[in-house]
Amino acid sequence: MVAVEQLIFNSIPSGKPIPGETLKKITKEVDLDAPLEEGSVVLKTKCLSWDPYLRGRMRDESKESYVPAFKLGEVIANFGVGEVLQSRNSQFKKGDNLYGSLDFATYQVLPKERADSLVVLENKENLPATLWVGCLGMPGQTAAWALQQVAHVKKGDTVFVTGAMGPVGQVTLGLCHALGARTIASAGSAEKVQYLRDVYKVDCAFNYKTEDAGEVLAKWNKENGPFTVLVDNVAGPQLDAALEHIARGGRIAAIGSIESYNGSAYGIRNVFQVVAKELKWEGFIILNHLTPEVLKKFYDEVPPLVANGSIPVKEAVTKGLDNGESFAALFDSENSNFGKAVISFE
Ligand SMILES: NC(=O)c1ccc[n+]([C@@H]2O[C@H](COP(=O)([O-])OP(=O)(O)OC[C@H]3O[C@@H](n4cnc5c(N)ncnc54)[C@H](OP(=O)(O)O)[C@@H]3O)[C@@H](O)[C@H]2O)c1
Incomplete structure (x- = not known):
């Protein structure tokens, strides 16, 4: 028997998630050597991703949304990487690293239907496992889709990205530079803004908490001509300012609206600019677009750019499971994740 740590969905938050209450760590004795059913695998978890959309899964099951709600009292799941310890699934062998939806648990026994949804991580570039759930996983794929399929960014564009120090922002900035586009980026602390200037070579980085987005954008436009693309991770007042300028x-690639994930949304006033300026404002859910062709293009293009440093990666790594403190940090305006939030078990 092995003592397996798990993170369960314990109670529905009414605002921000509360560590130890919304999510709770438990320990269970599991026999990892018990006979396996056909198609099952036993994995040792290597890493798990914290993504803001998980807040939307912590809701009453009766409320409809684009992703299913977590079930109260059950282990939560999200993108992760795990190493195969035992396999009765012909696609996988001992030692393979598998990527896909994993439980928040230190070890897991997955039945055939879940094992079949996983893929073997090739990792030709020999990069750390954590990268494959962040800049090289779903968030990175979101940034690539936003730039290539929604905003059609090209040399000569100036791209404004909000929430810029998260994984979507990081890949957006790296790809913009590879394309020859100029960048404006916002984040919520002086340290993040400095990092955006020094490491991501952003043309105009600002702290949206201490500077007025409208003033920053107006100044940029006056000196450089108007910015042409918004990669919108946040919505709220920054979106309103962007619509104006x-x-x-x-x-506008509408990716997320993190300013409203724990409460009511800010009322956008400049919606008429969509008409007056003939803007294209398009939202998408990346999981609805990840065909084998789309994934092949992404994996051919982006991992080499990360491996050669063209897309710098900053991670906020938590070692092992906590009681949801590292998840709550995603929404903590004073102490938020500085980089891609990920749990590592290595
Ligand atoms: N459409 C899709 O398919 C798709 C896929 C992936 C992600 N998304 C969305 O894309 C966005 C970025 O994702 P990510 O993984 O890169 O996340 P992330 O940046 O790691 O998200 C956490 C960050 O959001 C910022 N934040 C938190 N509360 C905020 C608020 N009230 N106002 C402004 N900023 C706030 C904080 O940064 P600061 O310190 O800078 O405030 C925090 O560090 C999220 O909205 C996410 O839901 C959508």
């Missing part, structure tokens, strides 16, 4: 014919 974006160029005629500008494109």
Whole structure:
């Protein structure tokens, strides 16, 4: 028997998630050597991703949304990487690293239907496992889709990205530079803004808490001509300012709205600019677009850029499971994750 740590969905939060209450760590004795059913695998978890959308899964099951609600009292799950300890699934062998939806648990026995949804991580570039759930996982794929399929960013564009120090922001900035586009980026602390300037070579980085987004954008436009694209991770007042200042014919990739994930949304006032400036404002859920062709293009293009440093990666790594403190940090305005939030078991 092995003492396996798990993180369970313990209670539905009414605002921000509360560590130890919303999520709770438990320990269970599990026999990892018990006979396996056909198609099952036993994994040792290597890493798990914390993503802001998980807050939306911590809701009453009766409320409809684009992703299923977590079940109260059950282990939560999200993207992760695990090493195969035992396999009765012909696709996988001992020692393979598998990527996909894993339980928040130190070890896991997955039945055939869940094992079949996993893929073997090739990792030709020999990068750390954590990267494959962040800049090289779902968030990175979101950034690539936003730039390539929604905003059609090209040389000559100026791209404004909000929430810029998260994984979506990081890959957005790296790809913009590879394309020859200029960048404006916002984040919520002086340290993050300095990092955006020094490491991501952002043309105009600012702290949205201490500077007025409208003033920053107006100044940029006056000196450089209007910015042409918004990669919107946050919504709220920064989106309102962007609608006012974006160029005629500008494109907005609506990715997320983290300012409202724990409460009511800010009321956007400048919606008429979509009409007046003939803007293209398009949202998407990346999981609905990840065909084998899309994934192949992403894995051909982006891991080499990460491996050669063209896309710098900053991670906020938590060692092992906590009581949800590292998840609550995603929404903590004073002490938020500085980089991609990930749990590592290595
Ligand atoms: N559409 C899709 O398919 C898709 C896929 C992936 C992600 N997303 C969305 O994309 C966005 C970015 O994802 P990510 O993984 O890169 O997340 P992330 O940046 O790691 O998200 C956490 C960060 O959000 C910022 N934040 C938290 N509360 C905020 C608030 N009230 N106002 C402004 N900023 C706030 C904080 O940064 P600061 O310190 O800078 O405030 C925090 O560090 C999220 O909205 C996410 O839900 C959508």
